[in-house]
Amino acid sequence: xxxxxxxxxxxNHKNTxxxxxxxxxxxxxxxxxSFIKKYPKSRICIHxxxxxxxxxxxxxxxxxxxxxxxxxxxxxxxxIISGKMEVKIYNSTxxxxxxxxxxxxxxxxxxxxxLYKFEKHVIHSxxxxxxxxxxxxxxxxxxxxxxxxxxxxxx
Numbered sequence: 001x002x003x004x005x006x007x008x009x010x011x012n013h014k015n016t017x018x019x020x021x022x023x024x025x026x027x028x029x030x031x032x033x034s035f036i037k038k039y040p041k042s043r044i045c046i047h048x049x050x051x052x053x054x055x056x057x058x059x060x061x062x063x064x065x066x067x068x069x070x071x072x073x074x075x076x077x078x079x080i081i082s083g084k085m086e087v088k089i090y091n092s093t094x095x096x097x098x099x100x101x102x103x104x105x106x107x108x109x110x111x112x113x114x115l116y117k118f119e120k121h122v123i124h125s126x127x128x129x130x131x132x133x134x135x136x137x138x139x140x141x142x143x144x145x146x147x148x149x150x151x152x153x154x155x
Contacts, residue, residue, distance in 0.1 A: 005032070006044065015042035018049070028058060033081075033133055036060040050142035057136045061085075067126040069094070069150035076138040077117040080104050083132025087116060090123040094152030101129070123150045 009016035017036070019026045026046060036042040037060055046056040058081070061067075069090055078087075080102045089098040105114040118124060 006035070009045070015039040016045060017043070018045045021048075033058075033060075036133075037062075037131070041065060047140065050140065052140045055136075055138050055140045055142065058133065059136055060131070060133050061126075061128045063128055063131050065126075065128040069123050069125040069152075070147055071121050071123045071150060072118070072138070072147050073120055074139045075117060075119050076136060077115065078102065079115045079135040079137075081133040081135060083128065083130040083134070085132050085134070086127045086129060088125045088127075090125070090150065090152070092123070092152065094150070102134075 005020060006017040007020055009018060015036075028044065032044065036044055036058070039060070040062045041060065043057045043059040046058065047054060063083075069088075078085075082104050084101060084103040087100045087102060088096050089100075091097050100113055100116060102113050102116055106112050
């Protein structure tokens with residue numbers, strides 16, 4: 001990995017990294033993935049900045065990470081590169097209506113799910129069963145009010 005390939009995002013305290021602007025070719029290799037695994041939760045943004053129309057991120061979550069039920073005002077998709085996560089889908093009262101295990105593509109296991117697309121307003125949570133690297137794609141620009149924590153009607 002080139003020493004100065006990434007810069008840390010300055011506008012938040014999360015472990016978010018961008019490619020340096022002077023790179024003409026953006027690529028990731030196994031060393032880059034080792035780099036983001038240094039943090040329990042981290043991401044490499046492939047898009048230019050928070051104002052980009054498409055946001056593509058390579059994200060790492062360590063085993064045991066739980067992302068609380070939430071929803072977005074836009075669609076998003078998740079593609080597992082390595083690891084395994086459980087995604088739960090909820091109705092408005094907090095009842096689990098679906099549970100999906102996502103794991104990396106394996107041509108010998110035809111029923112494994114490795115890609116999932118959420119339409120906007122779908123309430124979902126994620127629990128990471130293994131250290132996992134995944135690609136998330138959503139539309140931009142980033143606005144913090146596009147992601148809302150679920151407030152279930154029965155709670």
